Amino acid sequence: MFEKGEEGRLAPGPALGPEPEPEPGPEPGPSSGSGSVLGNGINPRTRAVKLRTRAVNLYYGDYHALRDITMDIHGCTITAIIGPSGCGKSSLLRLFNRMNDLIPGVRVEGQILLDDQPITGKPTDVTMLRRRVGMVFQRPNVFPMSIYDNVVIGPRRHGVKQRLALDAIAERSLRQVALWEELKDSLKKQAMGLSPGQQQRLCIARALAVKPEIILMDESCSALDPESTMKIEGLMLELTKEYTIIIVTHNMEQARRVSDMSAFMMIDEDKVGTLVEYAPTLELFANPRHQQTEDYITGRYG
């Protein structure tokens, strides 16, 4: 599944900032976890909580988009947010790196805590937050520059100027997405010339180059062919060794294949997005507790 698996992993270089240290420890979730375990045999709920939301409500002007979202996202796991179109999956995801701030009239109630520090409200350094929480978007959207420039654009903005440091970051990031061997001789070429699958992996490399702790992926495979999708899913599994990944996906099979925890969202009677069920993926797909969840994952709902 993952051709360059062994080389793809690279120890973090020196002087590139501290690594997010996941502290494994007992952390009971909102409902009791059962026999569901990660691929490596660890129950996702035993991982430390990286990100918490507490009764989060989101409004766009008068429009109430999200109601009372409370969930704990565990470090070094993949959390999938699933649900029908328009249920607020992307809105929720974009709360985690404050991308909703770009929309005029947006208002957030409740608390979101990253490593127990609040990231809602004015005092938050949004730029710093986005260094810790990276994002990959739906479509591959490389900048019209060279492959190299695309990868190092983030670190450059943060003041890394030395050629050698940038080269190291570029190599590390491209190795992490298994593009290094393919592209190491054409780093000066236009990124626009790559295939969509390569472009999306480049976008992931670009997000990784900033050394985030959390990576948000907003339907990042939906514009790709099955083969590229498989590659990226392989990458995601590889990346959970160091990173916490939160994905939004329409593809339930994908959620089932890659995620450790799944959150099912729906719009309620008032057309407001709510979190219906949040559980380890194996549990949620095997024994959904809510009728709505069951209807959705069995395909009885749009």
Next chain:
Amino acid sequence: MKLSARAGQRIAKTLIWAAAVAVLAVLLFVILYVLIKGLPIVNWGFLTEIPRNMGRDGGIASTIVGTLLITLVAIVIATPFGLGTAFYLAEYTREGRITRIIRFSAESLAGIPSIVYGLFGFIFFVDILHLRWSILSGGLTLAVMILPTIIRTSEESIRAVPDIYREVCFSLSATKWQTIIKVVFPSALRGIANGVILSVGRCVAETAAVVLTAGAPLRMPSSLSSPTRTMAVHFYLLVREGISMDNAFGTAALIVILIFIINVGANALINRAMSKNRTR
């Protein structure tokens, strides 16, 4: 009579083709006519000597220098202001009363005949600010004149940069300013440059606004506060006073060539800047 879809298609195609050919023909005719009449007049002396005897003899060196300096002043002053306004309108403010007022003012400015700018420049720069008839007065007047063009073309090309680029850049924890400088501006550069090049052409060709603000002496300008005669003004006076049709055509040919050189040179510069941006 009802035309078949096929016949309609053919007729439409012919008409569109004919329109394009007609435009091209007129353009070629004008340029070739000017060049054929004017180029034989142009020689080394014409380029390097200042006009003598009202322009009947000698060259047009002083008017070439005057044209270049006035255009330079206008562009150097108008571009930063125009770009600043465009970025303000496109990136820093939401649609509202202020943007409407700015945009309405800019569009109104664009519709004003250049002689009115000349009058404004004469009253404001020449008289009130005591800049006299000078390259500076002329350049400032032209800067005001081309400002709307630069604002509009820049704003359009800034808005044409896909929003997703900004989002991606923010998500990489760039600040707004870094996003604008490193992603939006390079992506919009070609459009912005086109607006500036268009404005250069208008400055080089402008007559009415310049004759009222920079004067029309034949001597070589010695500083930005010297009055000067531009090539366009020289051409106008040679023809209107019936001084020398030959020299008028020579001047016209050089205006055409100058604008051509500026366009080609500017494009080459932009291409270099863009490719540098790509590989660095």
